[in-house]
Structure formats: structure tokens, C-alpha cells
Amino acid sequence: MNADTASLLEMRKFVAPEFVFGAGVIELAGQYAINYNARKILLVTDPGVKRAGLTGTVEQSLKKAGIPYVVFDCVTPNPKDYEVMEGVQVYRQEQCDVIVAVGGGSPMDCAKGIGISSTNAMHVLTFEGVDQVPVPGPPLIFIPTTAGTAADISQFDIITDTVRKVKIAIVSKLVIPDVSLLDPCTTITMDQHLTAATGMDALTHAVEAYVSNASSPVTDLFALDAIRLIRKHLLDAVEQPTNMAARESMMLASLFAGLAFSNASLGMVHAMAHSLGGLLDLPHGECNAILLEHVVEFNFNAAAQRYVDVARALGLNPEALAGGGEKSNLVQAISDMRESAGIRPRLRELNLQREDIPALAENAFNDPCLATNPRVASVKDIRECYERAY
Amino acid sequence: MSELTDHDNIRLLRQKIIGLGERSMSKSYYPELRRRLDQLEAQKKDLEERTRALQKLTEDLEEERRKARESEANYRSVIDNIQDVFYRSDARGNLIMASPSFLTLLGYGSLDECLGKPIAETLYFYPEKRAALLRQIKEKGSVTNYEVVLKSRDGIPVTVETNSHLYFDDAGNFAGVEGTFRDVTERKRAEGALEESRRELETLLRNLPGMAYRCRNDREWTMAFVSEGCHALTGYTPDDLMDNRRVSYNEIIHPEDRETVWNQVQEALERRAHFRLNYRIVTAEGEVRWVWEQGAGVHSPAGELVFLKVLSPTSPSASGPKVLSNSISNDLSPCSNSTRWQTRPFRTSWLSVLKKRCG
Numbered sequence: 001m002n003a004d005t006a007s008l009l010e011m012r013k014f015v016a017p018e019f020v021f022g023a024g025v026i027e028l029a030g031q032y033a034i035n036y037n038a039r040k041i042l043l044v045t046d047p048g049v050k051r052a053g054l055t056g057t058v059e060q061s062l063k064k065a066g067i068p069y070v071v072f073d074c075v076t077p078n079p080k081d082y083e084v085m086e087g088v089q090v091y092r093q094e095q096c097d098v099i100v101a102v103g104g105g106s107p108m109d110c111a112k113g114i115g116i117s118s119t120n121a122m123h124v125l126t127f128e129g130v131d132q133v134p135v136p137g138p139p140l141i142f143i144p145t146t147a148g149t150a151a152d153i154s155q156f157d158i159i160t161d162t163v164r165k166v167k168i169a170i171v172s173k174l175v176i177p178d179v180s181l182l183d184p185c186t187t188i189t190m191d192q193h194l195t196a197a198t199g200m201d202a203l204t205h206a207v208e209a210y211v212s213n214a215s216s217p218v219t220d221l222f223a224l225d226a227i228r229l230i231r232k233h234l235l236d237a238v239e240q241p242t243n244m245a246a247r248e249s250m251m252l253a254s255l256f257a258g259l260a261f262s263n264a265s266l267g268m269v270h271a272m273a274h275s276l277g278g279l280l281d282l283p284h285g286e287c288n289a290i291l292l293e294h295v296v297e298f299n300f301n302a303a304a305q306r307y308v309d310v311a312r313a314l315g316l317n318p319e320a321l322a323g324g325g326e327k328s329n330l331v332q333a334i335s336d337m338r339e340s341a342g343i344r345p346r347l348r349e350l351n352l353q354r355e356d357i358p359a360l361a362e363n364a365f366n367d368p369c370l371a372t373n374p375r376v377a378s379v380k381d382i383r384e385c386y387e388r389a390y
Numbered sequence: 391m392s393e394l395t396d397h398d399n400i401r402l403l404r405q406k407i408i409g410l411g412e413r414s415m416s417k418s419y420y421p422e423l424r425r426r427l428d429q430l431e432a433q434k435k436d437l438e439e440r441t442r443a444l445q446k447l448t449e450d451l452e453e454e455r456r457k458a459r460e461s462e463a464n465y466r467s468v469i470d471n472i473q474d475v476f477y478r479s480d481a482r483g484n485l486i487m488a489s490p491s492f493l494t495l496l497g498y499g500s501l502d503e504c505l506g507k508p509i510a511e512t513l514y515f516y517p518e519k520r521a522a523l524l525r526q527i528k529e530k531g532s533v534t535n536y537e538v539v540l541k542s543r544d545g546i547p548v549t550v551e552t553n554s555h556l557y558f559d560d561a562g563n564f565a566g567v568e569g570t571f572r573d574v575t576e577r578k579r580a581e582g583a584l585e586e587s588r589r590e591l592e593t594l595l596r597n598l599p600g601m602a603y604r605c606r607n608d609r610e611w612t613m614a615f616v617s618e619g620c621h622a623l624t625g626y627t628p629d630d631l632m633d634n635r636r637v638s639y640n641e642i643i644h645p646e647d648r649e650t651v652w653n654q655v656q657e658a659l660e661r662r663a664h665f666r667l668n669y670r671i672v673t674a675e676g677e678v679r680w681v682w683e684q685g686a687g688v689h690s691p692a693g694e695l696v697f698l699k700v701l702s703p704t705s706p707s708a709s710g711p712k713v714l715s716n717s718i719s720n721d722l723s724p725c726s727n728s729t730r731w732q733t734r735p736f737r738t739s740w741l742s743v744l745k746k747r748c749g
Contacts, residue, residue: 011410012408013408013409013410013414015409015416130403130406130407130411130414131406131411131413131414135422136417136418136419136422155409171406171407172414173409173414173415173416173417174417176416176417178417213404214404214407214408263408263409264408265404265407265408368403368407370400371400371401371403371404371407372404372407372408376397376400
């Protein structure tokens with residue numbers, strides 16, 4: 001009874017949604033709607049996804065299943081609180097009982113908010129924080145069409161509070177969708193830039209989950225494999241948009257990274273990116289891509305062995321990982337990958353003003369993602385990091 | 391200190407983010423389902439209780455209704471079976487209810503022919519007379535045995551007596567008049583006939599050349615009735631003789647005939663036969679007159695013996711009182727008429743009328 005438990009693993013939990021992976025699974029949307037006994041579907045999407053024809057594919061599936069639906073597409077990147085509440089109104093008016101989301105992170109995060117706000121009859125901003133959702137929302141059927149966000153896997157729902165101009169994080173197992181239908185074919189509709197940004201987003205998820213102070217053997221498996229897949233396939237996916245093998249691998253990488261970060265959480269990169277998205281509505285994937293190398297530099301010594309593992313997964317050879325050059329080599333490798341993917345290196349190119357940085361740092365400091373960052377960061381640390389990325 | 395607190399907070403936040411907070415669990419509808427089921431269960435119990443209460447209420451109501459129906463049936467049968475007519479009018483004077491006896495009284499086939507129609511115009515033989523009735527009802531609150539002439543369906547007058555009064559609704563407002571009609575046509579007719587007979591009899595008695603009387607079987611022949619002819623025959627008025635006020639009939643009989651008259655009458659009474667006598671009386675003026683008398687004993691239903699007598703003056707030449715006949719059958723035969731006046735038809739009718747009156 002007095003056994004020494006200090007050396008044993010800490011308590012860890014792993015929660016994941018049911019998911020179906022493979023070409024053509026988008027067609028299962030109707031079947032799942034039937035299985036959930038849906039009477040009316042709220043189909044959440046955005047104009048870009050509609051244009052790409054993916055919303056139509058889902059609609060066909062629902063029609064075939066004979067389930068009525070109403071499309072809600074008033075969703076913009078970095079989804080806003082009022083967009084969520086508009087969706088709630090449509091959901092109620094149309095007496096929907098199941099939500100299908102098709103698209104990238106924005107429609108999916110918006111759909112999560114609509115679901116919990118509807119059943120709880122509460123404003124979406126009231127759920128800010130961890131485990132603040134009293135009652136689960138309706139069944140969520142998610143069909144991701146970008147390979148990176150993993151909102152279809154994660155327990156995070158990031159919504160922009162348009163009054164405070166910050167992104168709030170709703171962290172709850174109750175926002176994990178009931179099923180994720182991962183169809184790699186949908187991702188070929190992404191252009192080069194979006195492919196690159198979402199790919200770098202997935203890489204950031206994997207790296208931050210792996211170096212998270214809450215990582216676990218289970219999340220490690222997914223994190224490292226995600227990194228390996230991204231290293232091997234990101235550039236192919238960017239350069240050859242119709243390379244289905246690359247597309248499939250990137251979607252798998254996004255799934256793995258999602259499984260890892262949803263359970264191990266993230267770190268300072270996401271804290272800083274959320275702040276940028278909230279204050280300046282900057283594109284999430286790009287922000288992550290730009291910030292990652294700077295945060296690795298800041299964090300490295302606090303989790304050196306972990307970062308070496310990351311470097312190895314990124315294919316750095318043993319020589320590069322010896323003799324004290326590990327950190328700079330890793331930073332360089334990430335930077336190179338970003339460059340190769342075609343993402344600009346500086347935040348200033350995303351229309352960030354230098355004078356915004358102190359406020360950005362303050363907001364990032366309050367982001368829950370910082371809680372699992374391997375190194376404790378002060379507001380000043382964060383500000384300096386923004387400065388370096390500027 | 392604050393650094394440490396921040397650190398603790400961050401540690402706690404981290405625990406929660408990675409799903410180790412107390413409230414962290416995978417999406418499950420069960421807790422909410424359980425909560426709602428409990429609510430439903432409570433609602434169901436509440437509903438059951440209410441249903442039971444409602445059932446009880448319904449049963450009570452049904453019992454009340456049953457009693458009301460019973461009571462209504464009782465009243466209905468009273469209304470249905472009374473021979474008098476019960477009627478009710480609304481505040482405007484329209485008939486709104488009548489017992490079935492109404493149909494018999496006024497010869498209607500169905501109440502529908504009259505319900506809702508103004509009572510005065512429809513049912514009164516003299517519609518204008520209803521106002522007087524209403525005035526009395528309003529003054530006194532009711533009328534009793536008030537005579538009204540109604541009109542049958544065929545327009546024939548039907549005399550009724552009504553007991554009527556005002557009635558009021560639950561709020562105490564004047565609601566109309568209700569009461570009964572009793573058919574008195576037959577009684578009125580009988581009364582009329584009786585009155586006519588009485589008048590006829592009086593006329594006959596007044597014009598009779600002689601006197602008719604009824605008296606007790608006592609020595610004074612105490613008179614209970616004496617006709618007008620008494621004065622012409624005896625010089626005394628009927629009042630003088632009634633109850634022996636001024637003089638008894640025995641005193642008018644000639645003293646020498648008194649015993650004979652008594653004996654012969656008593657003898658006839660024993661045989662229950664008619665008696666016919668000739669004897670003398672002494673008038674008020676002192677004149678001695680011969681009279682002829684015929685009569686019979688009449689027994690009242692109570693067994694009391696009274697006399698019915700017809701007395702007529704007769705010829706002074708007749709000699710002494712004697713019994714003329716022993717039986718009524720002889721008396722009534724056309725050949726046995728030995729009197730000088732053709733009085734038999736009168737006598738016969740008188741007898742019947744007076745008997746009827748005595749009865």
C-alpha cells in the first residue's frame with residue numbers, strides 16, 4: 001500500500017470521437033443523419049466551401065436519405081459570436097435537431113457553438129473556460145474539408161468575442177463531435193496557400209501536443225506520427241494539389257495531430273495565434289506557421305529531449321542533433337518547411353502593427369493554451385516573442 | 391506569493407484542460423436524459439394525482455347529477471301528472487313552460503304551438519284582461535283563485551281559476567309569472583244550472599196557490615221552510631212560522647183536528663207512505679179554513695226524519711180530515727187524481743227538486 005508511485009505515469013485521459021476515414025466517406029453524411037434519427041438538419045458551412053461544391057455533395061447525401069435540412073453559411077474565418085447566435089436562431093426557427101458541419105475550422109467551431117447554445121439556451125460566450133457547458137448539444141456530424149484544423153476531433157471551440165476582440169476558448173468534452181467523416185478527396189479543393197497554412201497548422205498541433213507538459217504515451221504516438229507524415233507529404237500536397245496520396249497523408253496527419261492535441265492540449269504558439277485572430281482577425285494557420293519557430297526557440301531548453309524527438313520526426317539527421325546545435329537546427333528546419341510551403345515569415349506582412357503587440361501579449365497570456373506550454377511564459381516573454389516574429 | 395498562486399491556478403487549469411476536472415466527461419445524453427425522465431416521472435405522478443382528484447370530482451358530479459335527475463324526475467312527474475295546469479311566463483309575458491295537462495285543458499296537440507308566444511294574445515279569451523291580473527300580482531305578490539277566461543285552440547272560452555305569483559332568477563331579478571290554472575268550466579256550468587233551478591223553484595213556490603213547507607216531526611210541527619203562499623193561506627208570513635217565531639203550525643191547526651192530524655201523519659210515517667189530509671186551520675184573522683194537505687216523511691242521509699208537505703186550501707164543504715191515499719204509486723197514476731187542482735206535475739217536480747236540495 002505504501003508503494004512508491006512517484007515514478008509512475010500521471011493520470012491521463014484520452015477522448016476521441018467516432019471517425020470514419022477514407023475516400024468517399026462524405027457520402028455517409030445522410031446515413032449518419034438517419035442513424036441519429038434526425039428530423040431536420042442544420043447544415044453549417046461557409047461560402048468558400050459552397051463554391052467548392054462540397055456543401056452540395058453533403059446536401060445530395062441528405063436528400064438521398066430523405067432528411068430535410070437548412071443551410072446556414074453566414075460563417076467567416078475566425079467565427080464570430082454573433083454568427084453563432086444567428087445560427088442558433090436558424091436552428092430554433094427551423095426546429096433542427098442535428099447539426100452537420102462541412103468545411104474548415106470556422107464552420108465546425110461555429111457549429112459547436114450553435115449546438116451548445118441551442119440546447120442550453122445560453123449565449124455562446126457564457127461557455128468560456130473549461131467544462132463550462134452544462135448540457136451537451138445535439139448530435140454533431142462533422143466533415144472536415146481542410147487537413148489541419150482538427151476541429152472535427154478536438155474538445156476546443158474557439159469563438160471571437162467581437163466586443164472584447166479576443167478569441168475565447170470553450171474547452172469541453174461536450175463539444176467533441178459525435179462523428180467525424182474524414183474524406184481526403186474533399187481537400188483537393190484547397191488552393192496552394194490554404195494547403196500550406198492548414199498543413200503548418202497541423203504541424204503546430206503535433207509539435208505543441210508533443211512538447212505539452214500534459215503529453216502522454218498515447219498522444220505521443222499520434223503527435224510524432226503526425227509530424228512524420230507532414231514532413232513527408234506537406235510539400236507534395238502544396239505543389240501537386242491533385243496528388244491524392246499526399247492529400248490523404250495530410251488528412252491523416254491532421255487527424256493524428258488532432259487526437260494528440262485534443263488530449264494533451266497545446267502551448268504558447270496557439271495562445272499567441274488566438275490573440276492575433278481575436279484582435280486583428282488574422283488567418284489562424286498562417287499565424288501558427290510564422291510563430292512556431294520562434295516559440296520553439298523560446299521553449300527549447302524547457303523540453304529539450306522532447307524537441308529532439310520532434311527534430312528526429314522531422315527527419316533531421318543525428319549529426320544535426322548533436323553538439324549543441326539541436327535547437328537552431330530544429331528552428332531552421334521548421335523555418336525551411338514554412339518557406340518551402342510558401343508562407344511569409346513576418347507577422348508585419350499580415351498587417352500587424354507593432355503598437356498592437358503589448359495588447360496581444362496580454363491576451364495571449366490569459367489564453368488557456370499557455371497552461372500546458374513546457375516553459376512558463378510571462379507577458380514580457382510573449383511580447384518579445386511577438387517582436388521577434390514581427 | 392502571487393507567483394505561486396498563479397502557478398497553482400495554471401496547474402489546476404492544466405488538470406482541467408486535459409480532462410481531469412471533476413466535470414469532465416465524454417458527451418453523454420444520459421445525465422440530462424435521467425434528469426428529464428425524473429422530471430417527467432414527477433409530472434406523471436402529479437398528473438396521476440390530478441387525474442385521481444378529477445375522477446373523484448367527476449364521480450361526485452355524476453352523483454350530484456344523478457340526484458338532480460332523480461329530483462327532476464320527481465318534479466317532472468308531478469308536473470306531468472297534475473290535473474291543474476302549471477305554467478310559467480318570462481318577464482315579457484311569453485309562455486315558456488307548461489305542464490302536459492295544458493294540452494287537455496286547451497286542446498292543443500303540442501306545447502310547441504304555444505311556447506314562446508305571448509300568453510295574453512295566445513291564451514286569453516279577453517287578452518286585455520291579463521293586465522288586471524298582472525297588476526294584482528304585482529301589488530300583492532300573488533293571486534289566489536282568480537278567475538280567468540282562457541281560449542282553447544278552437545277559440546272556445548275555458549274558465550279557469552289561477553293561483554299565480556311572481557318569480558325571480560338567482561340574482562333576484564324579476565323573471566316572470568308562474569302558477570296554476572284549474573278548469574272550473576264544469577263547476578261553473580253546474581253552479582249556473584243550480585242557480586237556475588233555484589230561481590225556477592222560487593218562482594213556482596211563489597206562484598203556488600197554497601203553501602209548501604218542511605217541518606220537524608214534533609208536536610209543534612216546527613217549520614224549517616215555508617213558502618210564500620203561507621201568507622195568503624194562513625194570514626201569517628213565513629217568518630212568523632219559521633222556528634215557531636210568532637206562532638207554531640200546530641197552533642194554526644184547528645184545535646179539534648190537531649190530534650187527528652198528528653195520529654194520521656204518524657201512522658203514514660210508520661208505513662212510509664204518503665199521507666193526504668183534509669182538516670181545518672184558523673187563520674191570523676180568526677177565520678176557519680179547510681185545507682187539503684199531502685206529504686210524506688223524508689229521511690235525511692243522517693237518518694233524521696223531516697217532513698215534506700204541500701198544503702193547499704180546499705173547499706170548506708169537505709168533511710173532516712181523512713187519508714186520501716196510501717201509496718205514492720197510486721198517487722202518481724193519472725186516473726187517481728181526485729184533487730180539484732191539477733197540481734201533480736208541479737208536485738212531482740217539486741218533490742224531486744226538494745229532495746235534491748235536502749240531499
